[in-house]
Amino acid sequence: MHRFITPFVFVVGILALFSSCVPLKDSIYLQGDMAVKLEDIEGQYKTEKEDYLVKPHDxxxxxxxxxxxxxxxxxxxxxxxxxxxxxxxxxxxxxxxxxxxxxxxxxxxxxxxxxxxxxxxxxxxxxxxxxxxxxxxxxxxxxLNDNITIMGEVRGPGRFLLNSEEISILEALALAGDVTDYANRRRVRLIRKDGDTPKMLIIDTTDERIMYSPFYYVKPGDVIYVEPHRLKQWSLSTIPLGFSMSLVSASLLIFSIFSTN
Known part of the structure; x- marks a missing residue:
């Protein structure tokens, strides 16, 4: 029994190396305790939504x-x-x-x-x-051009019409079906055109303080890009089944050679 359990554990360890488990902490929006931190951040962030100013081409x-x-x-x-x-x-x-x-x-x-x-x-x-x-x-x-574009690691990327004057970045992600399991919630790029110059900001959606940021509410013309997690390339689901079985077989063979010696 011991001879069977040991190689099994060895194979599981090899497969775990190629899996992409994202920590639970990285999957939760707006982390923190507002009751504790409110005194520290109050006044440092703009709490009111900025009114949209009409510009040429609107x-x-x-x-x-x-x-x-x-x-x-x-x-x-x-x-x-x-x-x-x-x-x-x-x-x-x-x-x-x-x-x-x-x-x-x-x-x-x-x-x-x-x-x-x-x-x-x-x-x-x-x-x-x-x-x-x-x-x-x-x-x-x-x-009439009241729309935003959402792309990257979301379930339904595309251009979306804003059906309210106040849409937060989290509500915008919900319009696209929310982010995928491989999304990096700490690196959501917001591209906003200010005059003739586009500006880009990287937003950490796990940080509760974004609710007090002037970038919390999206504006018409905004482009939101959700970066993929680095571990996505090692996802076990993207590895062909034949390759996975070959990996298991090779792992067992290598272990048996070393165990007999």
Whole structure:
């Protein structure tokens, strides 16, 4: 019995060398005790979500409203709105594209400078411009290119439309089906374009302090790349079955030679 158990343990040890067990600690998001650490980190990290500032090439949906919809109908493209609802791909043709000079050209209202403004600020600007034609006007402004790209070690990579104004990086990963077993949660790359210069930040999603970081909430246009774990290349599941059996046979042969000697 002892002669059987010893080579068995030897083979298991060889196979364990090629396996890729990720420690449980590396698989948990937001580790730590907030009740203990809150006093230490409070004030060091920005706790409020930064408002998105419109920039050139953004695509805006704008609708002017009033108490009498017939009065504001000439300022809106209702048919276009219905096309966007039925076919999101038509948004690029029916939205208002922000030009390189930071403005949009709105029918009857002329050029409106919007770059560097938040969506509510743009709505107020459109409302003010429309007040020259109609009384008690209002405006609704939304971002049509409101999407992010998620790739790397996630179960469903792709481009995703943001269905809320507040999406955290963890919620964004959930949109892609969460990370795979081989994902390195300590090295999630966030690529964000600030002006004409892209910036990249490596985020440790196991660190609870990211909830107080200005990068905790994603912005339209963000690219998230989840790095693979170094041990992925040694994963036993990626080794062909024939090779695995040959490895076991060779291990037993080597052990038997050394044990007889």
């Amino acid at each position: 695509l805006l949906y704008i609708r002017v409203t009033s108490l009498d919809e017939r009065s504001s109908a000439f300022l809106n493209n209702d048919a276009g709105f219905n096309q966007i609802a039925n076919n999101p791909m038509s948004a690029s043709l029916l939205g208002y594209r922000v030009g390189l000079d930071g403005s949009i050209d709105y029918p009857f209202l002329g050029k409106i400078y919007v770059a560097g403004l938040t969506l509510p600020e743009i709505a107020r600007k459109v409302e003010l411009a429309a007040s020259k034609y109609i009384d008690q006007s209002g405006a609704i402004v939304k971002l």
